[in-house]
Amino acid sequence: MTSAPHFFDTHAHLNNQQFDTDRGDVRVRMSAAGVHRSCEIGYDLPSSQAAIQSAQENTTCWAVVGVQPNHPEVLQDPTWLDQLDAMATQPKVVAIGEIGFDLHYAIAPVAVQEALFRAQISLAATHRLPIVIHSREAHDDTLRVLRDVRHPYGVIMHSFSGDVAYAEACVAIGCMLSLSGPITFKNNSQMHAVVDAIGLEHLLIETDSPYLSPHPLRGKRNEPTNVPLVAAYIATRKGLLVTEVAKKTWQNANRLFGLADDNV
Numbered sequence: 723m724t725s726a727p728h729f730f731d732t733h734a735h736l737n738n739q740q741f742d743t744d745r746g747d748v749r750v751r752m753s754a755a756g757v758h759r760s761c762e763i764g765y766d767l768p769s770s771q772a773a774i775q776s777a778q779e780n781t782t783c784w785a786v787v788g789v790q791p792n793h794p795e796v797l798q799d800p801t802w803l804d805q806l807d808a809m810a811t812q813p814k815v816v817a818i819g820e821i822g823f824d825l826h827y828a829i830a831p832v833a834v835q836e837a838l839f840r841a842q843i844s845l846a847a848t849h850r851l852p853i854v855i856h857s858r859e860a861h862d863d864t865l866r867v868l869r870d871v872r873h874p875y876g877v878i879m880h881s882f883s884g885d886v887a888y889a890e891a892c893v894a895i896g897c898m899l900s901l902s903g904p905i906t907f908k909n910n911s912q913m914h915a916v917v918d919a920i921g922l923e924h925l926l927i928e929t930d931s932p933y934l935s936p937h938p939l940r941g942k943r944n945e946p947t948n949v950p951l952v953a954a955y956i957a958t959r960k961g962l963l964v965t966e967v968a969k970k971t972w973q974n975a976n977r978l979f980g981l982a983d984d985n986v
Contacts, residue, residue, distance in 0.1 A: 726756055727756050727950070727953075727964060727965045727968035727969065728756055728758045728759075728968060728969075728972050729755070729756050729757045729758065729759075729927065729949050729950055729953060729968050729971075729972065730757075730758070730759040730760070730926070730927070730971060730972045730975040730976070731752075731757050731759070731760040731761070731927070731928055731929050731931075731946040731949040732760075732761050732878065732900050732926045732927065732928045732975050733761060733763050733786075733820075733854070733878075733880050733881065733900060733902070733928035733929065733930050734760050734761065734762060734763065734928070734929055734930070734931040734945075734946050735762070735763055735765075735769075735930070735931055735932065735933075736748060736749075736760075736762055736776065736931060736945075736946070737762060737769060737772045737773065737776060738931075738932050740932040740943055741931075741932065741945075748945050748946070748947070749780065749782075751945070751947040752782075752945070752946045752947050753782070754947075755946075755947045755949075755950055756950060756968070757946045757947060757949055757950070758782055759782050759783075759784070759972075759975070759976075759981075760782065760783055760784075760946050761783070761784050761785070761786050761816065761817070761979075762776045762777060762783055762784070762785055762786070763786045763819060763820055763854065763880075764785070764786060764787045764788055764789075764819075764820075765788070765789070765790035765792070765793060765820060766789055766790065766793040766796060767789065767796060767799075767802060767805055767806070770785070770786075770787035770788060770789075770806065770809055771787075771809065773785040773786060773787060774787065774809060774812050774814065774815060777812075777814035777815070778814060783814075784814050784815075784816045784979060784981070785812070785814050785815045785816065786815070786816065786817040786818070786819045786820070786854050787806060787809045787810060787815055787818060787819075788806065788818045788819045788820055788821045788842055788853075788854070789802070789806070789821065789838060789842065790820050790821065790822075790824070790856050791821070791822055791823050791824040791829070791830065791835040791838060791839065791856060792824050792827055792829050792830075793829075794829060794830035794834050794835070794838060796838075797834070797837075797838065803841055803842075803845065806818075806842070806845060807845055807848075807849075810845060810846075810848075810849045810851065811849070815851070816851065816852070816979040816980065816981070817846070817851050817852040817853060817854050817876075817878070817979065818842050818843075818845060818846035818849075818851050818852075818853050818854070819853055819854025819855065819856070819878070819880065820854045820855065820856040820880055821838070821839050821842045821843070821853060821854065821855065821856060822835075822839055822855040822856040822857045822860070822864055823835050823836070823839065823856070823857055823858070823860030823863045823864055824856060824857075824858045824859070824860065825858065825859040825860045825863070826858045826859045827858075832863060836863070836867065839867060840867065840871070843867075843871050843873055846873065846875065847871075847873060847874070847875065850875050851875055851876075852873075852875050852876030852877065852878060852978055852979065853873055853875075853876070853877055853878070854878045854880050855868075855877060855878060855879050855880055855897075856880055857879065857880075861884055861888050865888075865891055865892070865895075868892075868895055868897070869895055872895070872896075876896075876898070876978045877892075877895075877896060877897040877898065878897070878898050878900050878926060878978070879892050879897050879898065879899050879900060880900050880928065880930070881900060881901075881902040881904075881928065881930050881934060882899040882900060882901060882902075882913075882916070883904065883912075883913065884912070884916070885912050885915070885916070886915050886916055886919045886920075889916045889919065889920050890919070890920075893920060893924050897924075898924055898925065898926050898974065898978060899916070899920060899924055899925055899926070900925075900926040900927065900928045901913075901916075901917065901925060901926070901927055901928070901952055901956065902927075902928050902929060902930050902934045902936075902952060903929065903930070903934040903935050903936035903937075903939075903940070903944060903948070903951075903952060904934055904936075905917055905936075905952065905955055905956070906936040906937040906951060906952065906955045907937055907940065908937065914959065917955070917956055917959045917960070918959055918960070922956075922960070922962075922966075922967065922970045922971070923970070923974070925956065925970075925971055925974065926971055926974055926975055926978075927949050927952045927953050927956070927967075927971045928949065928952070929944050929945065929946050929948055929949050929952070930944065931943075931944040931945045931946055931948075932944050932945065935948060936948055936951040936952055936955070937951075939951075950964070950968070953967045953968050953971065954967075
């Protein structure tokens, strides 16, 4: 008898205020849908600390801590990196992120974003942790830094968006591509081509909850319960069973985060 698929949502923000009224119910729905593991992602120091607390309180949750490029105000605190360093030692912290570049909002100059990025990559290397990359309208800068540092402990391109050439360039330097709801959008031919071109061994799945709901839920609040829709779309395009996509992405995530590969 084949066991039910197990899904790993590698990127969610359940501490977002949109979940304040039903966070517990969301976790119940996740489990019922087969989403048995998830990562709560930090984007500044308070959210990173909250991610650790969520991981401590929920056996199926792990924490990712870091400062996103849209939060350069952290640099006003000379202790910010020491605080992050202390967080990285917590037992359920499995990566540093989300970190990188955001040239869409460009809240900080590129040089400031890069300094923030490189400092956190160095911290991740010290702790031998993977990094989770936020890259928006910044493909060239992201690749430039990643090619320079060659982080050896795993790199996740969060909610990957880009063409096949960019995807292949990321894979060539050892990145995993984490795919989210937009791959299911009917007119997203660029990402459809990426799904077709990139092997399952290089893929993860995520929701980025409460953002980026997949079709047919686009425009509604997203939650980890919906990550099987991402897996199902990958399976359809690749001519695979959804159980195959669930199993491989589950194994990929557990290996990357250094977790036991249970229940498969």
